[in-house]
Amino acid sequence: MAMLCDVTQWLTYRPEMMDPALPSGLWFCSDLLDVQAVEINAVCLGLGCGWEDLKHCREFLSQFKLIFIPVAEEVRRNGIIQQLEVYAPSTPILTPGDGAFHGCGSIHELRDKGGLKAVDGLLYGAKEKPAQGLISLADVERTDMSNIPSVLSGFPELDRSIGGLYAGEVSVWTGRRGEGKSTLLGQLLVESINQGFPMCAYSGELPAWRFKQWVSLQAAGPDNVTAKTDTYSGKPFYSVSPFIQSQIDEWWKDRFFLYDNQAGSDGRQILRIFQYACRRYGCCMFLVDNLMTARLSGGNDADYYRAQSEFTGELVEFAKKNECHCHLVAHPRKGDKSSRLEADDVGGSGDVTNRADNVFSLKRLSEAEAERNGFHSVLSVLKNRAYGSTISVGLDFDEASRRFYKFGTGNPHKKLNWEYSSQQEIREVQRDGTEPF
Template identity: 35%
Template sequence: MGYELRESDVYGLAQQVGATVRRRGEELFFQLCPYCHGGESRDKDTFSVNLKSGAFSCFRSGCGKKGHFVELCRDFGYPLDFGEKQGKQYRKFPQKPVEVREPAVEYLKSRGIGEEVARKYRVTCRKDDPSILAFPFYDEHGVMQFVKYRNTCHQPGQGNKEWCEKDGKPILFGMDRCTGSGRLILTEGQIDSLSLAQAGLENAVSVPNGKNGFTWIGPCWGFLEAYSEVVVFGDNEGGEITLAPEMQKKSPIRVKVVRPEDYLGEKDANDILRKYGPQALVTAVENAREVPLPKVVELADVKAVDLNSLPRIRTSLPEVDKLIGGIFPGQVALLTGKRGEGKSTFMSQLVAESLEQGWPVFVYSGELTDYHFKRWLDFQVAGPDWVRTSFDAYGEPRYSLDAATVEKINSWYRGRAYLYDNNALEGEEMEGLLETVEKAVKRYGIKAVFLDNLMTAMSDDPKSDLYRQQSRFVHRLKLLAVRQDVAVVLVAHQRKGSAQQKGAPVDDNDTIMGSGDITNRVDTVLLYARPEEGADCDGLLRVTKNRLFGRLTRKGEEVKLFYSASTKRISSKGSSLRHYGWEANPEEEPLLPDLPF
């Protein structure tokens, strides 16, 4: 814990306070002191930071400020890494002033963008190849977080036209030049947001990774929330405006879209600028309107989808995957069975699988405290090579994980796994949970949602309030799954004394569930049961509903499951030993090599 001085932070802070700097030995001089600005006589070079010790001071007699760099950062709101928990580790770039080179200025001029704008946004070109433009992306604190290149001599079929420095934090281009309130304008390309700036429009930003990349939403969430609305000025692709549909789903603030007719037959903001001038851009932004997502689509426009190639979460149990294919986005899978039969264990194993397969998760665990849930998951993720067994005074085994293992597993979770921070919810609170889930899905790019357990027990009395409440909840859950394209796994207990326990036939979901509405509304039903005494397995899993593929488990064909008390893992005959990604050795801390511009 605590901060270790980095030169890049000192340069970064200087950049943030707009100081021109000069290095002399180990001292970095600021042309003007950020506290006194040189006083009335504008005294220069009175302020410096020592790049080794971090000590700073201003020797102007009227000022005399001194202290440590960390205090300087606190006073000017520059973010430092104190080794606290943080999201995904992104690469740090050297924070040196960018020299705006002539070929970049000339190129932008040829695209209708003046030198003033080029300099304001610090667009430059590479030293080794002036035909490659470099766009540095600064966050709202003025720290360079991302770099994109564009080959201005690109010919179709010849390598990439655009690419970026690897492992940068995906943010928006132009954030540091925004005012922090009012209207934000979002374009696909950097040259487009520069075109809007050229037209005198404020708060124009562009996305880092083209029309399909939305990884920037999480890192820029707080930035977006400061604005009252965002105008999407994507590319016009035959009347469809890129970025608009995703922004309408994901944005935390109101979304307006530029009308297709305001593109005047052109493809993007830069084309409009060059052909019709700046006023056409201003008009297009003013005319932007809120567009509801289309409720009717033409059948011919619906994408042809091969069900077998859809993305899905594999369960790690091949026998189950063979039946249901996996857990699909847009679907709700219900995992049910009697109390205490291992449903929650199976669910947390699915959480581990989701993470391993690259699906960020959101978990609500109503019956376990957060640390209890996490401990369980830690064991499953760790696996047999890492769980240590000892025996207590009564000869009972005790299982543990060492701190280094837990630490590694934590970094594996970091930035991809989120828990609802409240247990036991009832009634109205269930609706609140749905809102939280939806926000988390948008903000953190969640792809799989796990809810255990919202219903003390599913009601089977259609006339009861509880029945209606549960039914409505599952209905809304299904809508959310479809709207946000996330996979949902819902764990629910079978009601005590429900038909099955009374010995009724179990081949009918309505009978099993006691609640026809709920099973009608979900896509897959997995029924977890304990085998009879003396059986050769620890659990039985049946598929009793399978909307996508229709394959069900017949009586006597249940998938046999085995449980390991040490790793808490559930396996089947066909499953193989899992090693999750945290076991791989992490790459070494990247250095700060100079950038090629």
């Protein structure tokens, strides 16, 4: 008989009746009466002890081949299982089969009615509780990638390469400051709305009015914006008329949400708001722009980079748990601006890109490069977990609408769904003989 450590301070049992070599394993009962009914290899939690005291019993529990939970009441049985999964994680746990208690509420009641033979019969047909976090590959259902929900980016070459922006994924966007990451992402968010997917964004650098002004231009398109000149500075700019803006506001009402950065930029608070937007409004596309503006804990560089990694991990968990897609903007480390960015160039801990499903970069070309190549910017896929794609797409840029589009074949004049509904309203107004302005 193997020597067992003494844990009678925390568990109630008869030491002389314990033998870890027996194939029946350890029977973890609900109370002393059941321990007395089983007798051999039977224990229960000691009087006045709590479940946290099982931390002293890890070695004792690990010496048994299995742990059987002979408890009739399901809620109580599941409570014991939950604790044993913490304090005996490597030991198989078995539970009685359906109808094993024959209507009895406890082991001692079962013994009174059927004797020891009935008690021993509890093990017949016992079911093993699957280990937490361990699954059989044969039981995993095959998934058809074509049936996984995804949002298209609006750039056909990119969508054909990566299959779209899938639910349950995180995409990291990087690029030098001022090269158009936020602008491009604003366009992707508008595309999300156009495809019927509600979204929520955190913009740590822009006030709400400026954020709306920019994405409104993208939603309006070049055919629905007006060139104006600032009265005081003479600076030219583009604007959306109040009538067009009202049509766009009606289109994205309760589908496009912005986290109010005046409420603070704590990373945990951002995720809490995202969770609310997901549950309350069905948002399935999210943006954190950018990682450096989210207030993360950490007094020194090492702590800050660790906090970045932890926040990225929490964002990944959020995306998978809620089956949504999250975009995260992360600036690259300082370096040679002429060199091509790689995934490892993202600032901070490498875990930021390691944990991401996609990593994209956007580079604005110099005037000489743009003239030589014929396009404004280069969008590159640095990492794509689903297909391993690593392509680059040349993009042009329409200043009036702040829209990127494919060089050569793209078109910044794409009409969005709000235009079709607004045109119908205009036609109805005109048939009534009234003017919309």
